[in-house]
Amino acid sequence: MAYVNNLKTFVRVYELGSMSAAARDQRVSAAVASARIGELEKHLGVRLFSRTTRSLQPTEQGSVFYKGARRILETIEEAESAIADATRSPRGSLHVAAPLGIGKRLIAPLIPEFRARFPNVDIRLRLSDRRLDLTAEGLDLAFFLGTPEESSLRIRPIAECARLLCAAPDYVTRRGMPADGHDLVEGEHECLLLRFPGAQEFVWTLSTPDGPRRFDVGGAYESDDGDVLTGWALAGHGIILKPYFEVAEHLESGRLVPVATGTPPFDATLGLLYPHKRLQDPKARVFIDFMVAACRKILAEVNEPPAPAAAEAQLPR
Numbered sequence: 565m566a567y568v569n570n571l572k573t574f575v576r577v578y579e580l581g582s583m584s585a586a587a588r589d590q591r592v593s594a595a596v597a598s599a600r601i602g603e604l605e606k607h608l609g610v611r612l613f614s615r616t617t618r619s620l621q622p623t624e625q626g627s628v629f630y631k632g633a634r635r636i637l638e639t640i641e642e643a644e645s646a647i648a649d650a651t652r653s654p655r656g657s658l659h660v661a662a663p664l665g666i667g668k669r670l671i672a673p674l675i676p677e678f679r680a681r682f683p684n685v686d687i688r689l690r691l692s693d694r695r696l697d698l699t700a701e702g703l704d705l706a707f708f709l710g711t712p713e714e715s716s717l718r719i720r721p722i723a724e725c726a727r728l729l730c731a732a733p734d735y736v737t738r739r740g741m742p743a744d745g746h747d748l749v750e751g752e753h754e755c756l757l758l759r760f761p762g763a764q765e766f767v768w769t770l771s772t773p774d775g776p777r778r779f780d781v782g783g784a785y786e787s788d789d790g791d792v793l794t795g796w797a798l799a800g801h802g803i804i805l806k807p808y809f810e811v812a813e814h815l816e817s818g819r820l821v822p823v824a825t826g827t828p829p830f831d832a833t834l835g836l837l838y839p840h841k842r843l844q845d846p847k848a849r850v851f852i853d854f855m856v857a858a859c860r861k862i863l864a865e866v867n868e869p870p871a872p873a874a875a876e877a878q879l880p881r
Contacts, residue, residue: 566603567607568637568640569590569600570600570601570603570604571604571633571636571637572590572637573586573587573590573592573597573600573601574600574601574604574612574629574630574633575630575633575634575637575702576589576590576702577597577601577613577620578622578626578630579700579701579702580701580702581620581621582620583597583598583601583620584597589659589688589702601613608625608629610623610625610626610629611623611625611626612625612626612629613626641656641845642844642845653684654682654684654685654846654847654849654850655684655685655847656684656685656686656847657685657686657687657688658685658686658687658688658704658705658847658848658851659688659690659702659703659704659705660687660688660689660690660703660704660705660706660707660851661689661690661691661692661696661698661701661703661705661706661707662689662690662691662706662707663691663692663693663707663708663709663790664691664692664693664789664790664791665693665790665791665794665806665807665810666707666709666807666810666834667689667691667707668691668791669809669810670809670859670862670863671689671707671855671859672689672691674854674855674858674859675687675689677858678851678854678855678858681850681854682847682850682851682854685847685850685851687851690703693758693788693789693790694788698717698837698838698839699839704838704839704845704848705836705837705838705848705851705852706836706837706838707834707835707836707837708833708834708835708836708837709725709807709832709833709834710832710833711833712835712837716839716840717837717838717839717840718837718838718839718840719835719836719837720835720836720838720852720856721833721834721835722833722834722835722836722855722856722859722860722863723833723834723859723860723863723864724831724832724833724834725807725808725809725831725832725833725834725863726807726808726831727805727806727807727808727828727829727830727831727832728805728806728808728811728822728825728828728829729748729768729803729804729805729822729823729824729825729828729829730797730803730804730806730811730814730815730820730821730822730823731797731800731802731803731804731820731821731823732797732798732799732800732819732820732821733818733819733821734800735754735797735800735801735802735803736821736823738800739751739753739754741823742803742823742824743824743825743826744770744772744824744825744826744827745768745770745772745777745779745824745826745827746779746827747824748768748779748781748803748824749779749780749781752782753781753783753802753803754783754784754785754801754802754803755768755781755782755783755802755803755804755805756783756785756786756787756793756796756797756801756802756803756804757781757782757783757785757786757787757793758786758787758788758790758793759786759787759788766780766781766782766786767779767780767781768781768805768829769829769830770824770827770828770829770830771827771828771829771830772827776830777827779827783802785801785802790806790810794806794810794811794814797820798814798819798820803823803824805829807832807834808866809862809863809866812866834859834863836852836855836856838852
């Protein structure tokens with residue numbers, strides 16, 4: 565198993581571009597990860613990475629070896645999956661990604677229940693609001709909210725999630741209640757923006773009587789972390805566009821109220837992305853089936869924004 569562990573560490577170092585990140589991923593120390601790479605290089609008689617104090621880059625030989633190492637590990641995983649399928653005992657690790665808000669409020673709380681049913685499956689959950697490349701980052705599955713980019717990945721829809729625009733009552737008292745998307749732009753309201761390389765969230769597509777319309781919103785506050793935006797909204801700094809279930813508790817308590825209800829945002833699809841071959845993996849299959857059923861049950865109970873009249877009743881008089 566030592567050689568297999570060395571291959572696993574090498575593949576993760578290659579994919580993550582960092583010895584320390586790969587060590588954390590493999591649950592070993594950076595010294596152990598470095599020693600495993602050293603053993604491989606000694607066995608092969610070549611350098612797999614060029615190292616400096618600030619960077620680590622694969623050599624030409626390292627890039628060639630990566631392709632073969634991936635095939636070897638995939639073959640081993642397929643063999644183990646076949647045994648697990650035959651014995652009805654899924655086992656192994658799954659690398660799963662999810663957006664921050666969804667991950668914290670929906671996915672993470674369900675992991676212990678999944679583990680109780682399938683104790684031999686380890687879940688490595690990574691939360692990020694940026695778009696992730698499953699292949700490049702060594703991920704098995706990724707939750708998404710919205711419309712994923714075109715790819716060769718399979719999509720498993722989970723549910724349509726209601727979304728809304730909302731702000732703190734204090735913000736509405738100071739800046740006025742925007743009736744619709746036109747008010748957001750013409751009234752120069754502060755819109756809290758989720759931005760990262762390649763993101764388009766600074767353009768909000770809203771439902772109008774004439775059909776979908778893109779509104780070029782703006783504001784002084786932006787972040788690549790959706791929870792930071794929620795915090796700013798709660799503090800009265802602006803307006804956020806969010807799935808209802810992410811802010812339901814704040815709406816129920818009155819800390820946030822719906823705004824611009826004349827042009828609401830469209831629902832967004834919550835779903836899972838995964839390579840075609842993953843559905844043949846017992847541990848991935850049971851995880852997908854479990855999460856789809858569990859998420860649908862939760863969202864069926866918490867997925868309906870309050871009516872505009874109820875929102876207005878919560879504003880200070």
